[in-house]
Amino acid sequence: MARLTILRYPDPRLHTIARPVADVDERIRRLADDMLETMYAAEGVGLAATQVDVHERLLVMDTSEARDHPLVLINPELTWCSEEMRVAEEGCLSVPAFYDKVERHASVKVRALGRDGEPFEMHAEGLAAVCVQHEIDHLRGKVFVEYLSALKRDRIRTKLLKKAREEQRDD
Ligand code: NI
Secondary structure, three states: OOOOOOOOOOOHHHHOOOEOOOOOOHHHHHHHHHHHHHHHHOOOOEEEHHHHOOOEOEEEEOOOOOOOOOEEEEEEEEEEEOOOEEEEEEOOOOOOOOOEEEEEEOEEEEEEEOOOOOEEEEEEEOHHHHHHHHHHHHHOOOOHHHHOOHHHHHHHHHHHHHHHHHHHHHO
């Protein structure tokens, strides 16, 4: 397995719309395993392929407390969303050190293929519901900061660009 580089906002590649995975083959399984390793190393609860610059519909997540329940969702689709909405604080591995409140469906049902290529359906609520909606957004080219006000988003963009410039200088 290998750790992958995570794109950082405002990298324009984060706005690429992912295409469906055609075959759940060895390449896709290796990508899923590398994404899980990358996600655990970064202490995230979810990671979409978009964030590692692969523009195919694949995401990984683990919202378990013990961090021992890895999930691989290939070609995920929301099949049901609760009318009830909930506001929760979110962060993103592509937007390091920023957290803000986002309103999403309180629970959702998702259909996807697993790492073995077999279809399954998942009912997610709480953190898992937040996470899966956040990651599916990534596959549509949407980053959670786009739910925030233009003012907040610009502030985040400016700070992250400054940080990236500083890191480049240090290299
Ligand atoms: Ni994210």
